[in-house]
Amino acid sequence: MLIEQLINGLTLGSIYAIVALGFTLVFGVLGIINMAHGEIFMFGAFIGVMITSTLNAPLWVAFAGAIIITAIMGYMLERFALRPLRHKQGVSHLAPLISTIGVSILLENLSHHLFGAGNHPFRASFAEISFQIGSITVYLVQIVIFVISIVLMITLSFWLGKTKAGKALRATAENLETASLLGVDTKRTITMTVIIASAMGGIAGILVGMAFNSVTPQMGLSMGLKGLAIIILGGMGSVRGAMAGGLILGLAETFIVVYGDSGYRDAIAFLAIIIILLIRPQGLFGQKIST
Amino acid sequence: MKGLFKKLVGFTALSSLLVLSACGGTGEQAGSDSEGGNGEVVKADVGVVSFITGSGAAYGEAITGGLKLAQEEINAKGEVEINLIFEDSAGKQDQALTAAQKLINSDNVTAIIGPTLSTEMNVVGPEADLSGVPIIGTSTTAEGIPQIGDYVFRNSIPEALAIPASMEKAVEKYDAKKVALMYGNDDVFTKSGFDTMKKTAEEMGLEILTIETFQKGQSDYNAQLTKIKNYNPDLILASALYNEGAVIMDQARKMGIDVPFVGGNGFNSPEVIKIAGDSSNGLIVATPWYGEKDDPKVQEFVKKFEDEHGKTPDQFAAQAYDALYILANALKNAGEADRDKVRAALAETKDFEGILGNFSFDEEGDVLMDPTVLVIEDGAFKVFE
Numbered sequence: 001m002l003i004e005q006l007i008n009g010l011t012l013g014s015i016y017a018i019v020a021l022g023f024t025l026v027f028g029v030l031g032i033i034n035m036a037h038g039e040i041f042m043f044g045a046f047i048g049v050m051i052t053s054t055l056n057a058p059l060w061v062a063f064a065g066a067i068i069i070t071a072i073m074g075y076m077l078e079r080f081a082l083r084p085l086r087h088k089q090g091v092s093h094l095a096p097l098i099s100t101i102g103v104s105i106l107l108e109n110l111s112h113h114l115f116g117a118g119n120h121p122f123r124a125s126f127a128e129i130s131f132q133i134g135s136i137t138v139y140l141v142q143i144v145i146f147v148i149s150i151v152l153m154i155t156l157s158f159w160l161g162k163t164k165a166g167k168a169l170r171a172t173a174e175n176l177e178t179a180s181l182l183g184v185d186t187k188r189t190i191t192m193t194v195i196i197a198s199a200m201g202g203i204a205g206i207l208v209g210m211a212f213n214s215v216t217p218q219m220g221l222s223m224g225l226k227g228l229a230i231i232i233l234g235g236m237g238s239v240r241g242a243m244a245g246g247l248i249l250g251l252a253e254t255f256i257v258v259y260g261d262s263g264y265r266d267a268i269a270f271l272a273i274i275i276i277l278l279i280r281p282q283g284l285f286g287q288k289i290s291t
Numbered sequence: 292m293k294g295l296f297k298k299l300v301g302f303t304a305l306s307s308l309l310v311l312s313a314c315g316g317t318g319e320q321a322g323s324d325s326e327g328g329n330g331e332v333v334k335a336d337v338g339v340v341s342f343i344t345g346s347g348a349a350y351g352e353a354i355t356g357g358l359k360l361a362q363e364e365i366n367a368k369g370e371v372e373i374n375l376i377f378e379d380s381a382g383k384q385d386q387a388l389t390a391a392q393k394l395i396n397s398d399n400v401t402a403i404i405g406p407t408l409s410t411e412m413n414v415v416g417p418e419a420d421l422s423g424v425p426i427i428g429t430s431t432t433a434e435g436i437p438q439i440g441d442y443v444f445r446n447s448i449p450e451a452l453a454i455p456a457s458m459e460k461a462v463e464k465y466d467a468k469k470v471a472l473m474y475g476n477d478d479v480f481t482k483s484g485f486d487t488m489k490k491t492a493e494e495m496g497l498e499i500l501t502i503e504t505f506q507k508g509q510s511d512y513n514a515q516l517t518k519i520k521n522y523n524p525d526l527i528l529a530s531a532l533y534n535e536g537a538v539i540m541d542q543a544r545k546m547g548i549d550v551p552f553v554g555g556n557g558f559n560s561p562e563v564i565k566i567a568g569d570s571s572n573g574l575i576v577a578t579p580w581y582g583e584k585d586d587p588k589v590q591e592f593v594k595k596f597e598d599e600h601g602k603t604p605d606q607f608a609a610q611a612y613d614a615l616y617i618l619a620n621a622l623k624n625a626g627e628a629d630r631d632k633v634r635a636a637l638a639e640t641k642d643f644e645g646i647l648g649n650f651s652f653d654e655e656g657d658v659l660m661d662p663t664v665l666v667i668e669d670g671a672f673k674v675f676e
Contacts, residue, residue: 001521008513119534121541121566130545137547212510213545214538219510257514263476263504265514 004136005258006251011142011211013250014149018204019223020230020242021152022197028237029173029193035100036077038224039107040198044070044205045215046111049120059126066202074198077103078191104220111217119216122209145207152200153243160239169193173237229269233276235286244284248272334372335628337618338394340387340405340415343379350407350607351379354429356600357611358404360592365619373619380406387411388418395422401628402426402637404614409433416443425634427618429610432556434483437656442634444656446614446647448579450484453662454555455491457577458528460664460675461553462495467525469498473515473539474530476504484530484555492528500524505535512539513546520548532557536574537566544570551575551666564670575675577662579647580606583672584663589646613645 019041026034044066051062081099085091129140160166171179172189180186208223209215230249234241252268276283339358343351358375366372376398378390387406394400395418402425406415409431419426420440428436428445436445461467470492474485492499500522503515516539519527527543529536529552536558543552544567551573552558559576582593582603592612596604604612620643621636622628643650651659666675 001517004517005514008511008517011513012511118562119538119566121537121568123568139545208510212512212538213541214510216508216510216534218508222506222508254514257503258518261504262515265504266506 005254009251009254011145013247014146015208016250017149017243017246019227020246022200023227024231024237024242025197032096036103037201038220039104040070040073041201041205042220044202045209046115048206048209049122049215052124059124066206067199070202071195071199074195078194108217119214122213127210141210156239229273232273235283238285241285332372333622335401335622336374338400338403339377340380340390342382342407345381347382353605353607354611357608358615361612361615371619371622384411384414388414391415395424412436423630427614429614430607447610448658448662451487453577454487456662457553457575457664458491461575469500469524470526470528471500471519471524472502472528477506481530488528512542516543516546527552530555533560533563537563541567541570571667574667577664579662580609581663592646613647
């Protein structure tokens, strides 16, 4: 039972981590919280459902489709909801936040309209593959989710730390004007960031659909709030923080059910935030902001 | 000053409207009364308050569809002639109250059928009771509705009656002793269903192994289910709406939990089979309405409804249909369209054979009938024996 619950917790935590990675990327570069990220994640899940059950296409097509469509959504988000507000006189620094909330409401209602309010099952034969270790059933999907989250984290860290594009991104995050004076195409860098973050949301969406067999238009909101909690917990803008925060939250939520009361499951995330903010206001892996 | 003027104009307009509609009403009423006393055909105006527009318009459509069908049949028989006056409540308490007041005071109806929601009934019921107009709820399942007053009735089975019926049958068949409970703790409906389940389980002497909760829209139930699996229950009692319930069953079956589930009315939907597929096998629910019953009356109703609306009638259509028959029966027994006489006749309704089954009112005006218990087998709802 303990090992089974550990697997449950790691699966949930890995999904949280992938969602949080998308959040932290956008926050790290733009300094804004992208409230539409949860809804883009939800769209990724729905596209996966549509491609696998309506078109009966294999799973890799679903992944490719979800990545492409969520990437396009990311571009649209940046082009129409964020860029018009950047460097405008008299625009409050909260305006992009509000504008992403607007996008999230739009997307949720759009998916109500397109897919209906009910729950959509995710029928992929891949999700049924399991093997038995002793008395424990492990699903291949659970392992794949864990591996994908680790791979994404390592790739992101490498990309940010070692490649030219990653360095440009970090330079943009540090100071937009200086970066553009030094020859970084900041507009392109920002667009790329939002697109990559959205595509990661799409991947997370499909993984959730497969692991839990449940896709609804409302799933974006709760996942979005959890993602937000995780980046505060792990440190805003930190890749390792998002990963560690995701896993901690997933395991904590699972074990509160095992040893405590399932009614407190959702409270644990926010309780953890309060404690972390009291002890370490910059988050687990965050850097102190000096002004 | 300007605001006051606006208010004045509004008030004058409103009051003149009221006077106008009141005039229209008295004219109609005079007609129905004079013939009602003759002892031949009992003619009566019956008001209907229903959720016709807005988010719950599907309920209103089913209810009005069921009522119109019953009206045609009753009027064709020639013993009672019912004139239905429809009013829309849009699912709002204030609008339901206004609609009921209009029916009571200006249309002078003999009785009211509706409103759709229990929250609406909580404001309309007292008003009708105060005015001495019999009112029958056809879809109001919350606790305390018939207790509002002597004139308030309902023919919709409350959860408190449906859940114990399904639990008793399931426990008897599977010889269950240990149960695990699961419920959505952020919804009044699933919470009250859980209270009933817990109370019934305690009364039946079942051992409650664990109580797990979840929230609306949750997608991962593995932690709760792994815990339940370890306790090895004979039955799982789940007070969930079908969206969450279907996913719970799917994840439970995948995990290797193969015991039957007992659910409340919110779990009772063909959607469960659509979402969970084979995993839904073994779900036991009690329902007031079963359209595949081998009863000519039921089959005739289903056929007529399908011909007219192009879809199979749900419980709301069936309950509305039966409600009008119960009222027609009371009108016939009362002999005239008098509110007090109709109330007395309604209260005496006993062993009425409708499409829902054998129906009686108890002394409070609440439902006395045995719900049908269904189980999902091979991807379809079947009668649970």
